[in-house]
Amino acid sequence: MKKVVIIGGGLGGLAAAISLAAKGYNVQIVEKNNHIGGKLMPYKLGSHQFDFGPNTITMPQIFKRVFELAGEKSENYLTFQKLPIHTRNVLSNGQILDFTNDHTHMKKQLAQVDEYGDKHFHSFVDEITRLYTLSEKHFFYKTFQSWTDYVSPTLASALLRVRPFESLHHFFSRYFRKREVIETFARYATYIGSSPYKSPATFSMIAYLELVQGVYFIKGGNVRLAESYEQLAKKLGVEITLNTTVTKLNVDHKKVTSILLANGETISADEVIMNADLLKAYPELVEKQYRPHFSDVKRNRYEPSISAFVILAGLSIRNPQLLHHNVFFSKQYKEEFQEMFQEQKYSKNPTVYISNSSITDPEQSPEGDNLFILVNAPALGRNGEAEMNPHEYKEHIYSLLESKGLSIRKHLVQERVITPQDISTKFGAYRGTLYGLSSHKRKDAFLRPSNFSKDIRNLSFVGGSTHPGGGSPMVVISGLNVAEVLAKRL
Ligand SMILES: Cc1cc2nc3c(=O)[nH]c(=O)nc-3n(C[C@H](O)[C@H](O)[C@H](O)COP(=O)(O)OP(=O)(O)OC[C@H]3O[C@@H](n4cnc5c(N)ncnc54)[C@H](O)[C@@H]3O)c2cc1C
Incomplete structure (x- = not known):
C-alpha cells in the first residue's frame, strides 16, 4: 500500500489524512506538539476552558464534508450550534451594532445607526452573495498545478468579476455611510490577516459567511473538531505520532527519499504533505539547492499576515x-x-x-x-x-x-x-503569523504559494499559507483538494 507522510497535525493535515485514509492509503501524521489540531488548541486554566485559535467557526458544511468522505455522519461526533446574534460590535462612538443573520434585526439596528446602510442593506447582501458564489465556484477547489490553470480564460473572467481592484474598505463604503459602521464590516479583512484599506473587495464574501450562512460554535468547545478528526483518523488507520519534530527532508532526483526526525530516526514515504507552515518549514527542512523555485529571497518577498x-x-x-x-x-x-x-x-x-x-x-x-x-x-x-x-x-x-x-x-x-x-x-508559524501571508498584493490574494512543490515531485502543501488561504474552513479545503489530486496520482 502506498504511504503518505503528513508533517504537522493541523486541520489541513487532518483533513488530508482522513480523505487519503478513507481512499485506502497508508497515512502517518508526524506532529511536533503533544496535541493534534495545530493552532486549534485546547487550553485549560483551573476550571476555565478555552479554545486557542479558531473561536469563530463558519462554513460548517466544509468540516462536515470530511466526515462524509469517510462515509461517516458528523452528528455522531460533534454538534454545530448556530449563534442567533453572534457578534456584539461596540462602535468607537459607544453605539452598539449586533451582527446576526436575522436581516430584519440587522435593518432595525441600522435604521438607528446608519440610515443609508439600512436602505442599502439588501443590495449589499445581494452583492456579497454574488462574490461568494463566484469565489466558491472558481477559486476554492482549484489547485493550480500547471501554468494552463493560471491562464484559463474562465478563471480570468471570474477574477475580473470579483472586484479585485477595489479595496475592501471602499467596497463597504458604497453601502454604509457612518465611519464607525463601515469599520465594523471592514474588520473582516483581519480574518485573512490583512488590512481593509489594502486587501481586495473580493473578501467581502466573508461578510456573506457570517451574515448569511451564520456563525457556529461546536458544543463542548471548538477543539472538539480536532478531537473528532483525530478519532476518525485513528478509526481509519491513520498513524498519529505526537511529540516528534521533522528536522529535514532528504531529497534525491527531485523526490523526497526520506524524512528525518529530531530523534535521529528516518521514515520513508511515496508522498509527503507539508502541513507545517510552508513559508517557514519548506526553507528550513529542504536544502536550498533542491528548491530553486522557492528561494529564501522569494519567501522574504511575501508580506506576512x-x-x-x-x-x-x-x-x-x-x-x-x-x-x-x-x-x-x-x-x-x-x-x-x-x-x-x-x-x-x-x-x-x-x-x-x-x-x-x-x-x-x-x-x-x-x-x-x-x-x-x-x-x-x-x-x-x-x-x-x-x-x-x-x-x-x-x-x-x-x-x-x-x-x-x-x-x-x-x-x-x-x-x-x-x-x-x-x-x-x-x-512553527512563519514570523508568528496567523495566516501566513497577507492578501494585500493581488498576486498574493489570488495566487498564494502553490499546493505542489515545483521542484520536488512528491511534495505538496496544505494549510493557511497555501491555496485557497488562511482560516479554518479554507485550510480544510486545502487538505481535501490535495488529497484528491494525490489519490489520482498514486
Ligand atoms: C490566535 C488565533 C486566532 C484565530 N482565529 C480564527 C478564527 O476565529 N476562525 C478561523 O477560522 N481561523 C482562526 N485562526 C486561524 C486558524 O487557526 C488557522 O488558519 C488554521 O487552524 C491553521 O491550520 P493549518 O492546517 O494551516 O495548520 P496549523 O494549525 O498551523 O498546524 C500546523 C502543525 O504543524 C506542526 N509543525 C510545524 N513544524 C513542524 C515540524 N517541523 N515537525 C512536525 N510538526 C510540525 C505544528 O506544531 C502544527 O501543529 C486563528 C489562529 C490563531 C493563532
Missing part, C-alpha cells in the same frame, strides 16, 4: 453586557493598520476582540466568563519581536476595556498571555 496578542482570562463572574463574540472598536481604526503593517508597532489604542464561549456553553467555565481576548499584532520582525512588554500591554488592554465599562481585573481568577513569539515557537 498579522499576528495576535492573546490574553486568556478566567473570571469569577459573568458579564451581562457580553455576547459570545464581542468587538470593542478603536477610535483610530485606520491608524491601527498603519501601525501594524507600515511601522511594525503595537497599537496604543487597539481594537479588542473578546470571545466568551461560556455564554453559549456554560460548561466551558462553570465559575464565570472564559475570555479569549485578542488584539491584532504585527508579525515578528526578521530579527525578533516588535518592542512590547507583555505585562504592560496586557494591563493597558485591561484599562482600555475598563474605560469602555468592562471590568476584568477585580474578577480575575485565571490568566495567561500568549504573544506572537509564542505562536511562532509553538506552531
Whole structure:
C-alpha cells in the first residue's frame, strides 16, 4: 500500500489524512506538539476552558464534508450550534451594532445607526452573495498545478468579476455611510490577516459567511473538531505520532527519499504533505539547492499576515453586557493598520476582540466568563519581536476595556498571555503569523504559494499559507483538494 507522510497535525493535515485514509492509503501524521489540531488548541486554566485559535467557526458544511468522505455522519461526533446574534460590535462612538443573520434585526439596528446602510442593506447582501458564489465556484477547489490553470480564460473572467481592484474598505463604503459602521464590516479583512484599506473587495464574501450562512460554535468547545478528526483518523488507520519534530527532508532526483526526525530516526514515504507552515518549514527542512523555485529571497518577498496578542482570562463572574463574540472598536481604526503593517508597532489604542464561549456553553467555565481576548499584532520582525512588554500591554488592554465599562481585573481568577513569539515557537508559524501571508498584493490574494512543490515531485502543501488561504474552513479545503489530486496520482 502506498504511504503518505503528513508533517504537522493541523486541520489541513487532518483533513488530508482522513480523505487519503478513507481512499485506502497508508497515512502517518508526524506532529511536533503533544496535541493534534495545530493552532486549534485546547487550553485549560483551573476550571476555565478555552479554545486557542479558531473561536469563530463558519462554513460548517466544509468540516462536515470530511466526515462524509469517510462515509461517516458528523452528528455522531460533534454538534454545530448556530449563534442567533453572534457578534456584539461596540462602535468607537459607544453605539452598539449586533451582527446576526436575522436581516430584519440587522435593518432595525441600522435604521438607528446608519440610515443609508439600512436602505442599502439588501443590495449589499445581494452583492456579497454574488462574490461568494463566484469565489466558491472558481477559486476554492482549484489547485493550480500547471501554468494552463493560471491562464484559463474562465478563471480570468471570474477574477475580473470579483472586484479585485477595489479595496475592501471602499467596497463597504458604497453601502454604509457612518465611519464607525463601515469599520465594523471592514474588520473582516483581519480574518485573512490583512488590512481593509489594502486587501481586495473580493473578501467581502466573508461578510456573506457570517451574515448569511451564520456563525457556529461546536458544543463542548471548538477543539472538539480536532478531537473528532483525530478519532476518525485513528478509526481509519491513520498513524498519529505526537511529540516528534521533522528536522529535514532528504531529497534525491527531485523526490523526497526520506524524512528525518529530531530523534535521529528516518521514515520513508511515496508522498509527503507539508502541513507545517510552508513559508517557514519548506526553507528550513529542504536544502536550498533542491528548491530553486522557492528561494529564501522569494519567501522574504511575501508580506506576512498579522499576528495576535492573546490574553486568556478566567473570571469569577459573568458579564451581562457580553455576547459570545464581542468587538470593542478603536477610535483610530485606520491608524491601527498603519501601525501594524507600515511601522511594525503595537497599537496604543487597539481594537479588542473578546470571545466568551461560556455564554453559549456554560460548561466551558462553570465559575464565570472564559475570555479569549485578542488584539491584532504585527508579525515578528526578521530579527525578533516588535518592542512590547507583555505585562504592560496586557494591563493597558485591561484599562482600555475598563474605560469602555468592562471590568476584568477585580474578577480575575485565571490568566495567561500568549504573544506572537509564542505562536511562532509553538506552531512553527512563519514570523508568528496567523495566516501566513497577507492578501494585500493581488498576486498574493489570488495566487498564494502553490499546493505542489515545483521542484520536488512528491511534495505538496496544505494549510493557511497555501491555496485557497488562511482560516479554518479554507485550510480544510486545502487538505481535501490535495488529497484528491494525490489519490489520482498514486
Ligand atoms: C490566535 C488565533 C486566532 C484565530 N482565529 C480564527 C478564527 O476565529 N476562525 C478561523 O477560522 N481561523 C482562526 N485562526 C486561524 C486558524 O487557526 C488557522 O488558519 C488554521 O487552524 C491553521 O491550520 P493549518 O492546517 O494551516 O495548520 P496549523 O494549525 O498551523 O498546524 C500546523 C502543525 O504543524 C506542526 N509543525 C510545524 N513544524 C513542524 C515540524 N517541523 N515537525 C512536525 N510538526 C510540525 C505544528 O506544531 C502544527 O501543529 C486563528 C489562529 C490563531 C493563532
